[in-house]
């Protein structure tokens with residue numbers, strides 16, 4: 001490892017520890033990581049960087065299960081099953097830690113574009129696109145001004161309301177590999193509209209991913225639409 005790689009590893013370990021600290025006291029963090037609470041305090045506050053070996057252990061321990069547990073600790077589900085996930089979609093550092101775990105744990109082909117629906121999917125899509133080094137695109141419920149050509153997808157929802165998503169036509173090229181993501185999937189209607197957009201663009205689906213599945217209906221619906229991998233980090 002050269003000096004820059006060491007520094008990147010040490011800073012990533014600090015990011016992991018800061019993320020874990022959000023939902024823990026220092027004593028609890030010491031229990032989770034097996035590191036002394038005093039050292040953790042100095043790392044989290046940025047006074048000292050963890051040594052390379054410690055940093056490696058911290059980073060390697062943050063796998064899919066640990067992130068799913070962290071995600072569960074951050075979401076609230078109300079009496080009617082609606083999810084408040086502002087604790088995740090407003091936290092770009094958390095999503096930046098999720099991205100490599102998703103990219104390596106769900107067997108998605110490397111995409112050319114990460115596509116989502118405005119609004120709440122955008123921060124997750126941005127993290128994934130940044131991790132892959134690819135483009136990020138989001139479809140909106142209204143037409144962006146000054147864009148001349150759009151790909152549209154329209155659907156009548158179970159409620160009877162018609163929903164249309166618009167994506168600037170230049171965002172996805174024919175033949176692109178597109179990873180469709182969102183913060184949450186429930187009925188799967190939104191993902192279906194995004195998959196319609198991919199189809200209209202004559203692009204390929206690299207996979208479908210949601211941070212949270214509220215029930216299994218949405219995931220099953222997406223699986224019926226594509227042979228590419230479909231998954232969520234947690235189900236509530």
Ligand SMILES: O=P(O)(O)OC[C@H]1O[C@H](OP(=O)(O)OP(=O)(O)O)[C@H](O)[C@@H]1O
Pocket residue numbers: 117118119120121182183184185186187188189190191218
């Ligand atoms: O699987 P579904 O039943 O389609 O539900 C999932 C969608 O619902 C939420 O978005 P919402 O439409 O509330 O828009 P927002 O992101 O602007 O809040 C969420 O961000 C997903 O896009």
Ligand SMILES: Nc1ncnc2[nH]cnc12
Pocket residue numbers: 081082083084184186214
């Ligand atoms: N926040 C939310 N929780 C559960 N289902 C949803 N459908 C759209 N938004 C939702």
